[in-house]
Structures are given as C-alpha cells and as structure tokens.
Amino acid sequence: VLNLPQFLEHTQFTSPVDGLKMNSEFPGAPDGSLTQRIEHKIFTEIVSKSDALIDCHGGDINEDIAGFVVASSSGNHELDKISLEMATCYPTALVHVFPSEPQGMSNSAQHLIGIPCIQLEAGTPYPIREEAVQFHIEGTLNVLKYLQMLPGEPKRNLNQLISPKRLKLFSEHNGVWNSRCQLDQSVKKGDVLGFIKNYYGDIIQTIRASADGIISMTRCYYAIKQEELLLVVSTLT
Template identity: 30%
Template sequence: MARPSTVSTNIDFDKPGKQTGFFNIPHSPHEDAWGATRIPLCVIKNGEGPTAILMSGNHGDEYEGPITLGEIIRDLDPGMVSGRLILLPALNLPAALAGRRTSPVDGLNLNRTFPGDPIGSLTQQITAYVSDHIYPLGDAMLDLHSGGSSLDILPSAIIEPAPTAEHRQRNVAAVLAFDAPLTVVIDNLGDPRTSTATSVRAGLTTVGTEMAGSGTVSHVALDICRRGVRNVLAHLGILPPAPGSERRHADQAILRIPGPPGYVFATTEGVFEGEHRLGTMVEAGQVAGRIHNLREPWRPPEVLHYEADGMVYGRRQPGRVTPGNCCVVVAARYEGEL
C-alpha cells in the first residue's frame, strides 16, 4: 500500500502514446517559498505487453545512462513498443545538475535511501515516490550507472541477487541479454537501501550497469549502454530485436565482487599510485598500489595489497585520497548458484 505523499505529476501512466513531463515535489528553500523540484519523467505506451522502468541519473556524476535514455525519449516511435516504458533519465536531478554523486540539497546519496520517506528530505521523497508509485507499475527495472567521478570501472552489466531461484534466473537472463563485455554480481555488501535491491523486493526483473566512469563520457561505454538497453527491451518483448543484435559476449564468465576482500581502501592521506591497469589479473598479497605522503615527502609510501584473487575491475580516478577511500576493486569468478 502506497504511503501518503505530496508528490504530483501531469503524466497519465495508462494513456497510449508518448508523454513527457515531471513528477513534482513541493520544496521550500530560502530562494522559493512555495516552489517544487521537478523530476523529468516520460511514459511511452502502446498495445499490450510488460512495463519496463528505465532509470538513470541516480548519481549525478554518471552520464552514459542519462544520454541513452534521453535519446530513447526523443527518438523512439511509440508504434515500435509493445507494452510500456517508464523513463526516469535524471532521477536525482539536483545532483545531476551539480555533477555530483550526492544531492546538493540534503547531502544524501539517493542510492542509499530506498525505500525512502514521503515526509523526509527531498532525496528521501524521490525514492519514496519511486518505491511506492513507480515500482508497482513495473515488470522489469534497468538502473544505468557508471563509476562516477571517483572510479573508473570496466563496462559491465550487473546481476542483483534475488531470494528465489526463479527470480535469480529472470535477473540473470535479462542481464545476459544486455550483452556487456563483463557480467558481475554485485550486492553492495548486502545493503538493502539501493534501487536494485528495492526493485528485487518488489518482484521486478532487475538489471544494473556500470558504464566506465572517471566523471566523463566514454564513447565505448555509451555504445555498450545504447545497445544493451535495447537488447533487454527486446528480451522482454517490448521492442523488436534490432538487426545484428546477436550476442557478442555469449561465452563470458560471470564475475562477482567477493565481499569486503574485493575492495582496497586507503589507509592514510596522500596521493594514490595504482599498480595495475583495469582488466589485469591479480592475486591476494600482491601490491595494489602506494600512497605518497605530501606533507612529509621524506617518508616512504604506504603500500597497499590486494586481499582477493581476481581481475582489477575498478580504480580510483582522483589521485588524492583520505583514509577509507576506495582505491581498487577486484572481481573474481562467480562460483555460486544462478
């Protein structure tokens, strides 16, 4: 049952055709006594078929997803659709306009606030509306991420774990249909407050992505994202298969981040020098990098080591680090049940 909410929208989710507009959240900062934050929303509906929710801009410094969804909104002929698309191309609009991972309004990471609070801060109200009003309309959800301004990540499609074999198989099939160069199981250390974990709890077939990062736009990752989204929509039966859409990565191994040992964290302040490029196979105990001390340059660098075997999947982009910053992420071969 949906919680009471002050959010409003000019979109009729059941109306055929293409509609663009907003959902509006009352917001009363110093500059605007009776204002509203307007989150862009598009619905494309035609005929019978499933509903897919396409989300990006969850973090405001991740760009391949918003570009891809903007293109779909502008270019997709509703007559090609069998079912319904609900597109949220800049879900965390304040963060997207600021180019930041977190909202400049309340400082929150939207992807750690699900299922939200309809009377909470602005970010919490956004996730409450998605959880209570958008997810119940859907059969599937795609959340398009990249590494943002702090990480560079190998372009990949992400499997969100699910509690039942049937749901896991739905998620895996949709993620493999995306056909990214890598497929990785990521559970965010079991955090239930993410968009994908909440989508799974709602019963939706769920697909995530990590499309490069470094706070810029990768042409390679953008092409993967464009093609992958359409592949998943074809897999769901919402769009017809595109010519030449045969899987390019059918024989790939599925990887996973092996819990806390998969992350190499900074232990001191300084400048991080990574030891290996993305895609390098490494072993636990190997040197992962060094942190150079700028305050006392006569001190030897602090040496960091890997705690897991696997592939270098992500690397910190800014050189400056403080204790606790994620410097390197390792992904290992997935050996669990799918």
C-alpha cells in the first residue's frame, strides 16, 4: 500500500491529505506534497530503471470494468508501435490510445524516459472476479514473452478495436441509479442505458448513449450524487 491515508479512508480517487490523485501526478516531486513525493519515489527508484511499464488497475471503489488496455502515444513511432503491440497481449477486444504527456499519468514515462507504457483496467472491488484476475496475469505473462523476458511465444489478439474516444455519462441529479445495460454491451446512439430516479421512484433523468460504441465501465453503487460518473461508452469510430 503506497498511500496509507487514502487506503484507510476508502477514498476512491484523491488523497485525504493533499486532495491529489495518485495517477495524475507523475513523475512527482521530491519536495512536494505526500502524493507527489510518493510518485517521485516510484518514478525515480522503479520506473526510471525499467525497460517497459505495465500499470495494472482494478476498478475503483464505485466502478465495474470488464477489461481493456490503454496504449500510449508519444509521437515516437517505434515506441508507440511497441506500446500498441504490448496491448495486443491481453484478452480484450478494446484498446484505447492516450497521449503520453510530460506530467500526469504513469505513461508520462514514455515521453520522459523513452520506455513503452500501457495501462490495464479490469475488475471491481467486490466481488473479485477470477476472470478479471486472469486478465491481468495472463496478459502480463504474454507481454513478458513478447519482450523476450520469458521463453515462449506470446498469445496475441490481433483483432482488437482501437477506440479513440471514451464518452463519459454523468448524473444531473441526486437520486438512485437504475442501470439498463451490461459491461461489453454494444450500443447504438440513442439507446436507453439507464435511469436516475428520485427517492419516491419517479424517473428524473434518462441516460442515453450519445454515440455508437461499447459499454466499458459501469457504476457499482445505486446511490448517486449530481455530476457523478455513471457509465463510459467507448466509441469505435
């Protein structure tokens, strides 16, 4: 556990000590706040000595994620190619491509020190699904084979969908979330994905798909506040 105060407070994104998000502060700062100092320690003592970076994420406290990979784009054709090929080592049909910036997510390492980076997303806090665990294990072993760190040929998925956008759908009200969709479900623009109801059971917001795509994240909790994230639709065009 890297950030013990955040772990003990059950806060899903930001630290209760400094209000910062662990995956938004790379490469950190040695004289910064707690989160920034933790990130600096990880970056200088582990990431900077690595040949490649695999950042494994489970779903956050309120999320359920079927499994996808984020490859990195830094403008270096060879590095970007390796990052995308690492993503093909995972058993998923969906790959996102995020830019590698000088500061921010862990994939800043692709921009700063020239190593290929990917980020995995799969799972939910409870119940832990065996298929989500195996997504991480099997894919990572395949990457190690691809990088020739382990013997054998990697099993790669060469028919993945490269999705340029993740459309986030938010609640406009406090209330109760009623989902009408499932993870990995294909949806069309205008499809009803769920409802927000008030505490008397009346529908006060209908959530519709704003584009064709695949449901890549759903919300675990029924209780919802205004402006909280409900779903993510990964577009295919």
